[in-house]
Each structure stands twice: as structure tokens, then as C-alpha cells.
Amino acid sequence: MTERGVPLRRRVLVVIVGVTTLAVALFLVPLAVAVSLLYHDQTVAALQRDAAWVAAAVPDEPPTSLKLPTGLPGDLAVGGYSVAGARLFGNGPAHSPLAASSRDGRVHDAVEGGLLAVSAPVPSDEGVALVIRVATPNAQVEQRVREAWLLMGGLALVVIALAAGVAVRQSARLAAPLERLTAAAQALGGGDFSVRAFPSGVREADQAGRALESTAHRLGAVLSRERAFSADVSHQLRTGLTGLLLGLESALSRPGADLAQAIRGALGRGERLQEVIDDLVRLGRDTRAPVEPLDVTGLVDELRQEWHGPLAERGRRLTITVEPGLPPPTARPAAVRQILRVLLDNAVRHGAGEVTVTVADVGQGTAIEVSDHGTGVREGVDPFVRASGRSHGIGLALARSLAEAEGGRLVLSRARPPLFSLLLPGRDT
Known part of the structure; x- marks a missing residue:
């Protein structure tokens, strides 16, 4: 079965790079338009200054020949035109609609014949009689705009590349722990x-x-x-x-x-x-539903009937003492019955003399103690640990695990003579 869905690394990379690209585009397009307008306006303003300077240097009457002022940039085309748009002197087209538009006494600009031109009227006492037209190649303005756009595009690519680097690192940082979790879950499923x-x-x-x-x-x-x-x-x-x-x-x-x-x-x-x-x-x-109070009296009566005969056959006595008014503990009868069977079987097989079972209240719970008069447990030996050659330890280990499953404890209170104590929790414990 193939895995479906986009990997997290790729998804994070696509999202971050996509958002960055969109943000750069939303910022770069208006900026590119603004730069284009800025360069155009700067050129027009410079041409207007040059046109005003030339207009101030020529006489009011339109001459047929006039020497232009020195000091103008070499790439400028400067000419004098009549209010009808006909060239009178200087450089430029023979007829200029732009120059004709300045008969209204205002400065105008437009692109004519691949040149960005500005027309400035020369005022006189009788109105406008002469128009000065100053032009520069429009390709130079467009070249400056293209260079600015290339620079902004390069910066945009650098920003997107940086965003991609950050995205790769961040996607790895986010995906690596998830990949480790996946591997750990697979190992757990395999039993590790x-x-x-x-x-x-x-x-x-x-x-x-x-x-x-x-x-x-x-x-x-x-x-x-x-x-x-x-x-x-x-x-x-x-x-x-x-x-x-x-x-x-x-x-x-x-x-x-x-x-x-x-x-x-x-x-x-x-x-x-x-x-x-x-x-x-x-x-x-058992699904561990709420446990009903344990009938201790009935349980010890079952034990008396079951173990009185085997002990009597060995000439041994069984004594069971239950403290009166004992609050019932909360434990499953099957578990307590098996624990006590293990303890009594251990006393029958490995003990000696009288076997005593005592049930007493210990405050927040109930203690059931089983003892006999045998030699008990050797020093340094844990009777609850399974070991070869000590088969009774296996039964005691089972009894302890059952006691812990009931929320209680099974302990060796005294080694010689042996005394085992089963501690069961009360209703409010």
C-alpha cells in the first residue's frame, strides 16, 4: 500500500517559498512602476530646466538663425520652433506637435521620434512668439529603468533564495522529530x-x-x-x-x-x-470494573475447609483468627483466594508446626497474615524472586503480582519463623 499525501518537508518548503514570492511580487511590482515614473520625471525635470535656460537666453522675436548657449549636455537636441510647430533653428524634427502645444504658454513633455522632449514657451510683450524644444534619447531613460528593474529582480531572487534556505532548514527541523517518532512507533510495533x-x-x-x-x-x-x-x-x-x-x-x-x-x-x-x-x-x-467489598469471613471459611484436611494428615493444626467488626477491603475474591492458596501451600510444603492465619484492621486497609513454625527464609534470600531449584519462589512471585494488581502489597514481615503479610486497600484508600 503506497503512502499518500505531500511530505512535510516539501509542504513547508512550498508554503514558505510561495508566501515569500508573493510578498516580494506584491512589493516589487509597485516599486518597479514607481522607479519607472521616478526616472521619467527626473529626466523631464532636467529637460525643463535646460529648456527654461535656453528660453531665457534667446530674444523675444523669432530669429531665423541663432547661436545656442554653450554648456548644454552633448546628448541634448535643442531647437527653436514657432507657435505653429515649425522649426526655426537648432536640432529637431522639421515639425513638432509638442512645440505647437506650447502656444498656450505652458511647458509640455512627450515622446517624439524616440526622444523624450520638453517644450517651453519664450514669453514676450505680445504673447508667445517662440518655443524652445529640448529632447534627449528616450532609450537612455528606458535603459536606466531596465537596470533598476534588474537590480530589484536580483535582490528579489536573493530574498527568495534566502527564504528557500530558511524553509529547507525549518522543514528539516519540523520533519525530523516526526520522522523519529514514526521510526519509534514502527519499532514499538515490532516489539522494541x-x-x-x-x-x-x-x-x-x-x-x-x-x-x-x-x-x-x-x-x-x-x-x-x-x-x-x-x-x-x-x-x-x-x-x-x-x-x-x-x-x-x-x-x-x-x-x-x-x-x-x-x-x-x-x-x-x-x-x-x-x-x-x-x-x-x-x-x-476482568476489565477492572468497580470492585465490591470482599467477604473476608466467607473467604477464610473456604480456606479452612480446603486446607484443614491436608494439614491434619501431616499432624499439623490450622488456626484462623478474624478481628471482629473488620471493615471489608476492596479486592477481587479470585485474586485474594489465589494469593492465600499460594501462601498456605508454601506453609504446607516448606513449613512446620501450626499454620496461623490472622485477619486484622491496619487503619486504611486490611492485613491478612500467614505464618508457621518452620525454618523460614535464609538470610539474603528473596522468596519472591524466581530462581532455579526454588520452585516455591515462582508461586510467591505470582502471589505478589496478583496483590499488586489489586492495589495491595505482599511482603515478608518476618523471616524466621516465616510471616507473610498481605495488605489490601480499604474502600476509601
């Missing part, structure tokens, strides 16, 4: 959660980069927790299934074994395993 946001100087792009980096870190953490949770759940299910199979194999291998009792034991283990599966599936599908 080590996204880093680099400052670009563009506030919006930096905010998007920081948001993407934060999202990548959260997704990485969630995925890590999910993978760990899946591994812990797999271990928990394999442990129960292994116990069920070992019980059946032991009954089959012993002569005279009570097969009915073995089957009933396997059914009990299977029912508990089914409950574990149901709880874990329920926890995995």
Missing part, C-alpha cells in the same frame, strides 16, 4: 520497547515523543508482567496436576491400595485445580 525521546526544540513534537516513550515503557512493563504472570500460572497449574498424577500413580503401584480413596483424592485435587483455572481465567478477563 526501548524507545527514547530526544529533544528537538519543537514543543509539540517533544511532548509527543515523551508520551510515546512513556507508553513504550508502560507497554514493556505490562508485557513483562504478563509474561511473568503466564509463567507463574503455568507453574501453578503444573504443580497441581503433578500432585494429582502422582497420587494416582502411587495408588496403582501399591498392592492392595484403596483405589476408591485414591480416586476420591484425585477428584478433590481436580476440583481444586478447576477452581484455580476458573479463578485465573476470571482474573485474566
Whole structure:
């Protein structure tokens, strides 16, 4: 599938150069017209001065021959004309409509025969009898105008080129962080959660980069927790299934074994395993809707019925104490049930003596403590860390992750004899 749309670099370049070109054009066209008029008016004013000077130097009566004053520019064509426009002396066309127009006693200018000419009347007592016509090549004026236009056009090109350079730099500055964000998003989609946001100087792009980096870190953490949770759940299910199979194999291998009792034991283990599966599936599908208060009394009664028999078979006692008037914590029963099953299974497998479960109020929450009289945890060992050769640590790691998912904590309050504390938040926490 091909990508559509104009790249940002090209779009910024086109916009900046286009706006600059339009602005230069809007400024340059009126300026070019003004320069053309300025040069024309300057030339006309100079010709008027020369014409007035010549007019002041000739007599009132129109002579047929007159020597012109010296000191005039060499490129000027100066002539004397009658009020009818006929040349009397000097240079110029034989008949000049421009000179004839000055019979009204005013100065006039026009382009005649490729020359920019000015006619000035010579006043006398009887009216206008002579007109002085002064002309210069109009090509010189046009040449000056063209040179000015070329200079302005060159300056306009320099301005547009500078704008294009700024546009290229600015487009790169704007597009680079977006391109990095695109690459980071593609890497994130490929499973790389080590996204880093680099400052670009563009506030919006930096905010998007920081948001993407934060999202990548959260997704990485969630995925890590999910993978760990899946591994812990797999271990928990394999442990129960292994116990069920070992019980059946032991009954089959012993002569005279009570097969009915073995089957009933396997059914009990299977029912508990089914409950574990149901709880874990329920926890995995839970959308974290508002949690109802936890019925602690009902939950500990389930634990008493489930674990009293296994402990009694080992000659050990289970004691459960619930503080009266306990405010109910807010947690999912399936999660708390699995946490306590892990703690009690750990006490049965690795502990000794009486197992005690105590539920007490701790201010803004509820504490459920599980302890026994075993040797406990060795110094410097974290029971919640998964390690080879310590399979019970996998179950405790699962229990801790479930507790954190409920907004609570599972801690080792005492190493020897072991005391694990499950801290659950209250309704207002």
C-alpha cells in the first residue's frame, strides 16, 4: 500500500517559498512602476530646466538663425520652433506637435521620434512668439529603468533564495522529530520497547515523543508482567496436576491400595485445580470494573475447609483468627483466594508446626497474615524472586503480582519463623 499525501518537508518548503514570492511580487511590482515614473520625471525635470535656460537666453522675436548657449549636455537636441510647430533653428524634427502645444504658454513633455522632449514657451510683450524644444534619447531613460528593474529582480531572487534556505532548514527541523517518532512507533510495533525521546526544540513534537516513550515503557512493563504472570500460572497449574498424577500413580503401584480413596483424592485435587483455572481465567478477563467489598469471613471459611484436611494428615493444626467488626477491603475474591492458596501451600510444603492465619484492621486497609513454625527464609534470600531449584519462589512471585494488581502489597514481615503479610486497600484508600 503506497503512502499518500505531500511530505512535510516539501509542504513547508512550498508554503514558505510561495508566501515569500508573493510578498516580494506584491512589493516589487509597485516599486518597479514607481522607479519607472521616478526616472521619467527626473529626466523631464532636467529637460525643463535646460529648456527654461535656453528660453531665457534667446530674444523675444523669432530669429531665423541663432547661436545656442554653450554648456548644454552633448546628448541634448535643442531647437527653436514657432507657435505653429515649425522649426526655426537648432536640432529637431522639421515639425513638432509638442512645440505647437506650447502656444498656450505652458511647458509640455512627450515622446517624439524616440526622444523624450520638453517644450517651453519664450514669453514676450505680445504673447508667445517662440518655443524652445529640448529632447534627449528616450532609450537612455528606458535603459536606466531596465537596470533598476534588474537590480530589484536580483535582490528579489536573493530574498527568495534566502527564504528557500530558511524553509529547507525549518522543514528539516519540523520533519525530523516526526520522522523519529514514526521510526519509534514502527519499532514499538515490532516489539522494541526501548524507545527514547530526544529533544528537538519543537514543543509539540517533544511532548509527543515523551508520551510515546512513556507508553513504550508502560507497554514493556505490562508485557513483562504478563509474561511473568503466564509463567507463574503455568507453574501453578503444573504443580497441581503433578500432585494429582502422582497420587494416582502411587495408588496403582501399591498392592492392595484403596483405589476408591485414591480416586476420591484425585477428584478433590481436580476440583481444586478447576477452581484455580476458573479463578485465573476470571482474573485474566476482568476489565477492572468497580470492585465490591470482599467477604473476608466467607473467604477464610473456604480456606479452612480446603486446607484443614491436608494439614491434619501431616499432624499439623490450622488456626484462623478474624478481628471482629473488620471493615471489608476492596479486592477481587479470585485474586485474594489465589494469593492465600499460594501462601498456605508454601506453609504446607516448606513449613512446620501450626499454620496461623490472622485477619486484622491496619487503619486504611486490611492485613491478612500467614505464618508457621518452620525454618523460614535464609538470610539474603528473596522468596519472591524466581530462581532455579526454588520452585516455591515462582508461586510467591505470582502471589505478589496478583496483590499488586489489586492495589495491595505482599511482603515478608518476618523471616524466621516465616510471616507473610498481605495488605489490601480499604474502600476509601
